[in-house]
Amino acid sequence: MTLPAPLRTTIRCLAAIILGYFVTVGTAALAAVLMVRFAGWDRTDAFVVAGSYSWIVWVACFMWAFAARQLWFMLLGMAIMATGTMAGAKAIEPYLPVLGAL
Amino acid sequence: MAAPAQPDEPGGVRLALNWLHTWFGLLSCLLLLVIFWTGTLAVFDWEIDRWMKPATRFTAPTEMSIDAFRPVAEASAPGAEFWQVQFATDRAPAEFYAQLNDGAHFYRTIGPDGLTLLPDQGTYGGTQFFYPYHFTLNIGFANIGLILCAFAGIMMMVLCVSGVIIHRRIFADFFTFRKSQKSQRSVLDLHNLTGVLALPFHFVISLSGVALFSAMYLPTAQEAVFASDPTAFDQNYFSRPAAGEAGQNSASLDVMAEEAARRWDGVWPGHLRIYYPGDANSYVEARWPLHGSLAARYHSIWFDAATGDVIAAPQPSAASAGYAVLWGLHVVQFDHLTIRWLYFLSGLAGCVLIATGLLFWSQSRRKRHAKTGKKGAEIVAVIAIGGTTGLILATLAFLISNRLLPLDMEGRATLETWCFHAVWLAAFAHAGVRRGAAWREQWIAIAIGGVVAVALNAVTTGDAIPVAIARGQWGVAGIDIMLLLGSFLAIAAAWRMRSSQVRTREGHAKKFLPAEKS
Incomplete structure (x- = not known):
């Protein structure tokens, strides 16, 4: 299965921008939840730190989207990462300690 | 190594990333030029303020009594939601700022006697024009400016990484500048030189710039993390609503500032902010100053305005201190003239990097486009000049x-x-x-x-x-x-x-x- 080159380029661009963003969101959420669960940080600190550095994941997704030779593998990989990380974060989150407002 | 027409053309990863660098660079270049230029100017935003507000050109005493100033504040901003006094620093005199009930802002510089407000200087200056331009393009509508700037920041990182990967001779080219008759070669050399020389700056400044507003850009992640504890997000910030009835705000504000300084080992607060002045629920926030340390900490002590008692004084955690360093590295509010100038020069290097990239795109296509009747090279040349x-x-x-x-x-x-x-x-x-x-x-x-x-x-x-x-x-x-x-x-x-x-x-x-x- 070989799509015409301009279409493949469009898919790469969309994957980098859209899927890349959702992989970033998921990674930030999962990393934050894991830091609260296993490093004992409070949610605010964990979210702020995870959110700050998660942007590098988006940059990596851009590289992947354009370096990949197998488009389906790249698309599937990003989709699994985006949904998997978010699902993981949502599964662990209910077990975190509740502190409330100051 | 020219960019291929499509990333799929044979030639491997380098050529594919060259396509990415070429076209996404072109897409974001004008935005990046504006952000880098206004950011470079904002490094000296307080100095630009002095230049544009001649009446504020005086050496302000660093100490002032807020109790003595209080009647002036309450007379000039009656019924304000809050008002604050930003204490004078080496770079700026004391400033008065109030948020009025109708949502309007009220800015004035405090005179050298600490008891008068200077007349409106009729300008946004550096701190209210170039500085917000840098991250919002001064487009407030639906946060479009903020989102565009974040995307540009991501693009800058993508361009840095792809630029390094497609660059074969990165170490050798660091020492290469061919001042050639052929300006196309000089332009490319200058692009590589500024890109490599200031690479760490460009990457970190882009990452920290995007990171500063992470919570705004990642609402779904925030929802997921705080699902069962939504109020915890404001853990480090105290707030309470106004009571709606008048109350005695008789506690001394100067004593509160001194108490904050005592708890902070002598560090005087950067500003004091009085919420709901005159209300029974009024409270005062003393904020840690930004100019004394590399880390720009959001660190405050809250006082009850009626009694002067401390309501809340959360201790900053190690994690938030780490975040504060990232923030401090971006906003350069610390007093260090040499580093400030290095930021200025690195920012200019960033402008040169983006502009030469744009020029190279146009120059390398000029002849080909002229032959085939395409307009691209000419349009990009116009953007390069205007930008x-x-x-x-x-x-x-x-x-x-x-x-x-x-x-x-x-x-x-x-x-x-x-x-x-x-x-x-x-x-x-x-x-x-x-x-x-x-x-x-x-x-x-x-x-x-x-x-x-x-x-x-x-x-x-x-x-x-x-x-x-x-x-x-x-x-x-x-x-x-x-x-x-x-x-x-x-x-x-x-x-x-x-x-x-x-x-x-x-x-x-x-x-x-x-x-x-x-």
Whole structure:
């Protein structure tokens, strides 16, 4: 299965921008939840730190989207990462300690 | 190694990433130029404020009594939601800021006696024009400006990484600058040189810039993390609503500032903010100052306005201290003149990097596009002119209009921003009409504009460079000196362009050259 080159380029661009963003969101959420669960940080600190550095994941997704030779593998990989990380974060989150407002 | 027509063409990862670098670079270049230029100016935003608000050019005493100032504050901003006093620093006098009930803002500089407000200076200056332009483009609607700037930040990181990967001889090219007759080669060398030299700066400044607003850009992640504990997000910030009935706010504000300083081992608060003044639920926030340390910490102590008791004093965690360093590295509010200048120079290197990338795109396609009748190279050349010399001209217009418009004029601050944007638009139009000749003409206009701005400052305020230095106004003198230096460099650029045009056209160029502007 070989799509015409301009279409493949469009898919790469969309994957980098859209899927890349959702992989970033998921990674930030999962990393934050894991830091609260296993490093004992409070949610605010964990979210702020995870959110700050998660942007590098988006940059990596851009590289992947354009370096990949197998488009389906790249698309599937990003989709699994985006949904998997978010699902993981949502599964662990209910077990975190509740502190409330100051 | 030219970019392929599509990333799928044979040639491997390097060529594919070259496609990414070429086209996403083109897509975001104008936005990046604006963000880097305004960010570079914002490094000296308080100094630009001094230049544009002549009445605030005095050495302010760092100590002032807020209790003594309180009647002035309450008289000038009655019924304010909150008002605050930002204490004077080495870079700026004390500032008064109030958020009024109708949502309007009220900014004034506090006079050297600590008891008066200076009249409105009728300008947004550096801190309210260039600084917010840097991350919102001054487009408030639906946060479009903020989102565009974040995307540009991501693009900058993508361009940095892809640029390094596609670059074969990164170490050798670090020492390469071919001052060649062929300007295309010089442009590419300059692109590589500034890119590699300031690479760590460019990457970290982009990452920290995007990171600062992470919570805004990742709402779904925030929802997921705080699902069962939503109020925890405000863990470090105390707040309570107004009671709606009058109360005694008799506790001394000066004592609160002293108490904060005592708890912070002698560090005086950066500002004191009084919420709901006169209300029974009124409270006071003393905020940690930004100028004393690299880390820009959001660290406060809250007091009850009626009793003066401490309500909340959360201890910053190690994680938030780490975040504060990232923040501090971006906003450069710490006092260190050498590092401040390095930020300024690195920012300029970023502007050169983006502009040369744009130029290279256009130059390397000019002949091919001319042959095939494509317009791309010409359009990008126009964008390059408007985005570099045009942006500098607009900045000069902003400064010059500030010295020409009368102080008591209605809507003066807005008119200054109109001057900025009108001149910028005109520069694009000029580039579209004059094409290649526009470079030289705009450099000449910049040279003239810089000298005019310095002369106007001397005439309208009396602060000629030696006078400003004698008065200790180094910020004002520094801006004047940079303007003159810029004028000199602009003349040099214009001269070089003239001579290279003459050379390449073997002496026949003179009749094609535009008449000298003066």
